[in-house]
Amino acid sequence: MKIAVPVVDDSLRMAGNAGHTPYFAIFNLNGGMFKTFALEGLRANPKVVVGEDHHDHDEHHTCDHDEGDVEHIKAHDTMAGTIEDCDYLVVKMACKNTAKSMSNVGVKLQKYNGIETSASKVLSELASQFK
Incomplete structure (x- = not known):
């Protein structure tokens, strides 16, 4: 099983808004009762121009684009x-557009409400949610 986590860079610090993240850290989930996560690598988000002055939008950003914004x-x-x-x-x-696009390709969203910022620690906290 593969799990993507939005991250700001190779420090693997989780980004606040999945749609505006510069990168996705891709992890492979291994094990049964005792789950482990192995980093496969980073993938650039083509929606974001990496290297530009970028702010994370965090929880204050709302996506107000409608279905007409092709x-x-x-x-x-x-x-x-x-x-x-x-x-x-x-x-x-994640905005409604991110959720819909992910659903269209079969990627499920897993909400994280904790305070951890390390992708690895976030995954450890959520381990029981991945089935």
Whole structure:
């Protein structure tokens, strides 16, 4: 099973908003009762231009683009295509467009409400949720 976590860089610090993350850390879930997570690598989010001055939007950003904003929806679909081989995307926040695009490619959203910022620690806290 593969799990994507939105991260800000190779420090694997979790990003607050999945749709605006510069990278996705891809982890492979191994084990049965005792789950382990092995980092496969980072994938750039094609929706975000890496290297530009970027703010995370965190929980204060709302996506107010509607179904008529074709280019915006296409950007979300392209982002989803980047991780379509994953089973889950862990999110602190994701807009309706991110949720719909992920659903369209079969990626389930797993909400994280904790305070950890390390992707590995977040996954450890959520281990029992991945089935």
